[in-house]
Amino acid sequence: xxPKLIKDARKIIIKIGSNTLxxxxxxxxxxxxxxxxxxxxxxxxxxxxxxxxxxxxxVAGLSTMDKWARKKDIHYRQALxxxxxxxxxxxxxRAFEKHDFFIAQILLTREDFNDTNRTLNMRNTLxxxxxxxxxxxxxxxxxxxxxxxxxxxxxxxxxxxxxxWSADLLILFSDIDGIYNKNPKExxxxxxxxxxxxxxxxxxxxxxxxxxxxxxxxxxxxxxxAELALSYGIPTILADGSKPRCxxxxxxxxxxxxxxxx
Ligand code: ADP
Numbered sequence: 001x002x003p004k005l006i007k008d009a010r011k012i013i014i015k016i017g018s019n020t021l022x023x024x025x026x027x028x029x030x031x032x033x034x035x036x037x038x039x040x041x042x043x044x045x046x047x048x049x050x051x052x053x054x055x056x057x058x059v060a061g062l063s064t065m066d067k068w069a070r071k072k073d074i075h076y077r078q079a080l081x082x083x084x085x086x087x088x089x090x091x092x093x094r095a096f097e098k099h100d101f102f103i104a105q106i107l108l109t110r111e112d113f114n115d116t117n118r119t120l121n122m123r124n125t126l127x128x129x130x131x132x133x134x135x136x137x138x139x140x141x142x143x144x145x146x147x148x149x150x151x152x153x154x155x156x157x158x159x160x161x162x163x164x165w166s167a168d169l170l171i172l173f174s175d176i177d178g179i180y181n182k183n184p185k186e187x188x189x190x191x192x193x194x195x196x197x198x199x200x201x202x203x204x205x206x207x208x209x210x211x212x213x214x215x216x217x218x219x220x221x222x223x224x225x226a227e228l229a230l231s232y233g234i235p236t237i238l239a240d241g242s243k244p245r246c247x248x249x250x251x252x253x254x255x256x257x258x259x260x261x262x
Pocket of ligand 1: 016017018019020173174175176178179180181182183184185206207208209210211218219
């Protein structure tokens with residue numbers, strides 16, 4: 001099912017979680033970015049269109065401003081993301097320029113999706129960039145998104161962006177193969193759920209555990225995001241992005257994941 005979904009999709013939106021972007025040392029994992037950019041470039045050369053939703057501003061910020069690591073108040077957290085966003089885009093730009101692709105930064109908030117004029121502008125910008133072969137890299141605009149108006153997790157941001165762009169497929173890359181019946185980090189005997197058709201049933205049948213380190217939404221938001229995307233006919237794949245050449249492995253049927261489809 002996964003190889004067919006990737007083969008049939010022309011417009012693919014890929015979300016990368018913070019835990020996948022960060023290496024074991026808590027800093028940006030540059031070799032991961034290089035690997036993903038290389039694979040995205042290959043897909044684009046095959047005629048596919050790619051939009052990326054990238055978390056990791058905080059991770060990137062901490063790599064630069066490690067003296068702020070213990071500062072927990074919201075203004076410092078936002079300032080940290082503002083510093084880190086530049087580092088994050090620099091890292092993506094470096095990764096893609098090796099393949100002669102330009103990137104573009106799009107920072108969005110929840111309010112942007114609730115306003116008809118703004119959504120129209122966002123849509124037009126996305127279409128123009130993609131038509132010109134540029135890879136839009138979307139993230140939440142942390143400077144203006146205080147807790148009350150935050151989308152809060154990039155899984156939902158990715159689903160909303162997929163709907164806005166009328167994507168054919170949403171891929172959520174995390175640090176696990178997919179949804180398990182219980183948290184595989186706590187229970188080694190956890191079993192991977194390879195296909196989800198019924199969200200209510202899945203929510204009832206699995207035990208959702210903690211996220212780790214930089215994770216924000218966890219499995220609950222991935223289920224909600226996939227359900228939202230599917231309500232607009234967009235299937236979702238949740239897979240482990242930390243595996244080498246994960247996109248190609250999924251496309252070739254050599255890597256497992258969870259597929260959410262009707
Ligand atoms: P990301 O940063 O990629 O968005 P999160 O850290 O928010 O990812 O969520 C993924 C984490 O959720 C996994 O690392 C895993 O430890 C945890 N988790 C908890 N319960 C489950 C479950 N039932 N199936 C899979 N993962 C689970």
